[in-house]
Amino acid sequence: MNMKVLHVAETIKGGVASVLNQLISSQNEIEICCILPDSQADEIYNNKKILLKQFQRSGRNIKSLLALANVFRVTLKEFKPDIIHLHSSFAGVICRFLLFFMPLDKKIKVIYCPHAFSFLMNVSSFKKYVYSFIERLLSLNTDAIICTSNYERNMAIQYGLKKDKLFVVYNGIQEPIVNIDDDINPFDSHKINILYVGRFDYQKGIDILFDIINAAGTKYHFTLVGDTVHDSFNRPELASVTYTGWLNSKQLAKYYKYADVTIMPSRWESFGLVAAESNSYGTPVIASNSSSLPEVVVDGATGYLFDLNDFQKALDILNIKTKEDWNSMKEKCLSNYIEKFKSSDMISNVERLYKKIKQ
Template identity: 45%
Template structure:
C-alpha cells in the first residue's frame, strides 16, 4: 500500500504525529511525504523517506499555490492508494484538486484537521463559513479523523456525517527510563518551574500566560517555541522585561527532554485544541498539567487528579491557581497522569487505530 501524507505546516503537534505515523508505516507500506521546505527539519531522519517539498513563506497566496501545484505533481507521479491530509489548509486545497483529478486517478482520502477551524474563538459568520466548507469537502473524503471526543461531538453538532467521522486519540511514546542522568536545565529549583511548549499565538493562549507571570514571584516559566501567526503578542524588545520567564525558541524533541524531565508542571492555556500533544507528553513524563478548561483539554486533565483546570474567561483564576502550587502535590498529580497516559494515550494505541482505519478503507 502506498500512502501520501500532505501537510501545509508541520511545526508542533502535527510533526509529532507525522513522525510517529511514517516511522511505523514504512515498516510495511510505501510512504511519501509532501511538506513545506522551510520546516523539513521537523521530520526525523528525513533522508530515509520519499519526501517532496513545496515552497512556503507563510500563509499567503504564493505558498498555497506552491502546495497546490506540488500536490498535483506528486499525486500524479506516485498514484497513492491513500492520501492522508493534515490540517485545514491542506485539507481544503488538496481535496478541491482531488475533485478534478478523480476521473484520472482515484484514491482513498483521510483528512485530519488537527482541530477544526470552526472550533476557533471567532465570529459567527466565519464559523458558518468554516462549517460550510467542511460539510462540502466531506463529499470527497472517505474518513475524517477527530482526535478527541469533543471534536467528534462538535463535528456531529455542526452537521458532518457520522459515517465519515472516526475518533482516534493522539498518542506519544513513553520516555526512556535511562534519562535519570540527564542534567537539570533549571537554574532555580526553589521556585515552581513551569514549562510552556508551543506557538506564541492567540490559539495557544500565550498572551494569557504573559499577563499572569508578573504577579507570580513563586514561579519561573520556561517558554519553548516561537511566533508563527500572531507576532503582535510580544516582540524581541519587550520579551526581556519578564524576569521570571526564559525564552528558549524552537527546540528539537531531544533538546526539550531535560526541560520536561525536570519541570514541576506543564502549562497549556489554549483557547481551543483538537487534542493537544503537549499534555500527553507531559503525562508520559509523569508531570502535572495546568490547563484552560476549554474544548478537549478536560478529556486529558482531570481537575485535582492529573492537574488543574482554570477558567479562560477569568484571567485572575490562573494567577490564584499558580500562587497555590506545591511541588510535592504536583508530583503526586503527575504520577496519576502517567497511569492515565498508559491506559489511553500511548503511541501504540494511535498507530494501531490508524492502521485499522486504513485496512477497513481498503477492504
C-alpha cells in the first residue's frame, strides 16, 4: 500500500503514543511524517525512516496551538500527504479549522480520531451542545472519524454526526513484554496489590480512587503509576500507597504482570486502554461501569464493574476476593485480549479504512 500519511498530535502522552507507535512500526509500505511536540518526540520509537516535524509546546495555550498550526501548514505543503491522520480533539480542531482556509487537493483524505470526543466529558448541557456543534462543523472537512468503541460511535450519532463517517476501531494492545528487564516482583507478596495507571485527574476518577483507598483495610497496597497533566492534585502520603511517576511500557510491564488486580474508576472513556493492557498480562480489572468500559471489562469474567455513585461495591468486591480468586481469572483475561484487542487487528482495520476512503 504505497501512500504518504501525515500523523498529527497536539500531545501524545498516554494512549495516543501507544497507538501511534503501533501504526508507525507496522506501516512499512507507507511514507510517514509525524507532527508532535518537541518535548515528547522521544516517546516515538523511530525504528524506521519517518519524518518528524516538531513544534514547541509549553502547555495548552494560544502560543502552543499557533505553533502547531504553523508547522501543520508548512508540512502540508512540503510533504504533500495522501492521508492526514489527526489524533485527539485539539489537533482535530486546529488542523481541520485551517483546512477551511487552505486549498486542499481533493485527493487528500482526512481521518480524525478524537480519542474521546469533548462532548463525552462530564460538563454542562450547554458545553456539550457547543462541543458537538464544533464537531459537526469540522466533520465537513473530514472523510472518516475513528471511534474507539461502540459507545463513542453511538454518542457521536446521538450528537448529530453522520453515521457513514463513523467507524469503530478498538485500540490495539501490543503483545505483552515477555523478557522484562529487572523482572522482579515490585510488590509486597503479603498484601493484595492493586494497580492504578493513568493521569491523576477528575476524568480518571482519582478522587474516587482515594475514597476507596481511605476506606480499604491494611491488607491492601495501592501502586499509582502516573501523575497530573492538566489538573492540580495534592498527593496524600499514605503507607498504603506507592507513587512511581510515569513509566514507559517496558518499565510498566512488571507492574501489570505481578499486580493482583488493576483498578480503573474513570468517569468517562472512549475506550479503556489500561483495562485492555492489564488483560494482556492476564491481570483482571475493577472498573466503573461508565461509558465504554463495559465493552472492555467483561463483568465477572475478566474483572468486575461498579457504579460510580457506589464505590462501596468496589470495596465489597475487594473484601471478598483473595489473591487466588484474582489469579483464577487470568486465562479469561488473556482470551479477552487475544479475541478483541490485539495490535494486529487495529492495524489491519486502520489500513482497510485508508484504502476505503482512497477509493
